Amino acid sequence: MAPKKEMLGKLFKYGDKGVQVAFRSGNFSKQAIFIGGLTDGLLATKYVEPLAHALGAIQWSLVQPLFSSSYTGYGVSSLDQDAQEIESLIKFLVNEEGSEGVVLIGHSTGCQDIVHYLRVGGVCTRAVRGVILQGPVSDREYLATMPDTAKHLQLAEKMIAEGKKHALMPREASPEAPITAYRYHSLASPGGDDDMFSSDLPQQTLEWKLGHMALIPTAIIFSMQDEFVPPHVDKAALLKRLSKAMGGAEAIAVQGGDHSLSNRTADAVHSIIEFIRKEGPKGWDDPWT
Secondary structure, eight states, rough: OOOOOOOOOOEEESSSSTEEEEEESSSOEEEEEEOOOOOOOOOSTTTHHHHHHHHHHTTTTEEEEEEETTTGGGGGGOHHHHHHHHHHHHHHHHHHOOEEEEEEEEHHHHHHHHHHHHHHHOGGGGGGEEEEEOOOOOHHHHHHTTTTTTHHHHHHHHHHHTOOOBBBOOGOOOOOOOHHHHHHHHHHHOOOOOOOOOOTSHHHHHHHGGGGGGSSOOEEEETTTOOOOOOOOOOHHHHHOOOOOTOEEEEEEEETTOOOOOOOOOHHHHHHHHHHHHHHHHHHHHHHH
């Protein structure tokens, strides 16, 4: 019989909405906050559990928040909403839990959340000491490989032009969850709010979208067998371009890794822990001054 897997910790509310809860593993003054992608919630990837144990060994806590966009909520939410909830979470950790600083770990579309949060800002961005982007891929380029995306995008644009951006798209546009015209356009359209990591964006555009990440220690963990990156994309070249756009972010290529590193959990944990060990001490100096 396989050993029972458990995560022990504290479940707490960080905001007034019912969904605004988070689970903290470990009771330390420094926290790594894991922000998942579309349809994600608690225990979103296989490396989350071993990561929590590894962080505990170096006296860090792992915090897994739920946002309004978690699970099937992503289609009726936005990067702005996620940014507000990240701010609320960090504010709670600082004011109520005595946090000495946090590292943000994004998976998939959670990477867009972090980049957007650090762009739009908030008083609590000063508590962010480092960023890890695991699996930053283009939803637009992936959706372009799906049938009927062009048709759905045309409908979304029409609805937005008619002042109906918050109205829901037909179910076939997003069978997994309800989605508004705005969020579909954000994910599927060139230049949409979520369009940050596409391989066809000019370098100048990437730098405009990502350049502010140069203000803080950042690592990009890119899976070289990511199933959500179309075959025509040169992953190594894209990783290099993203790193350059972020002012020289640390670029970590995981050979053979899938999108969530489910087949490379040890590599994921090692890369995250090594980044925190290396960047943590100097990161305690305020990077925003």
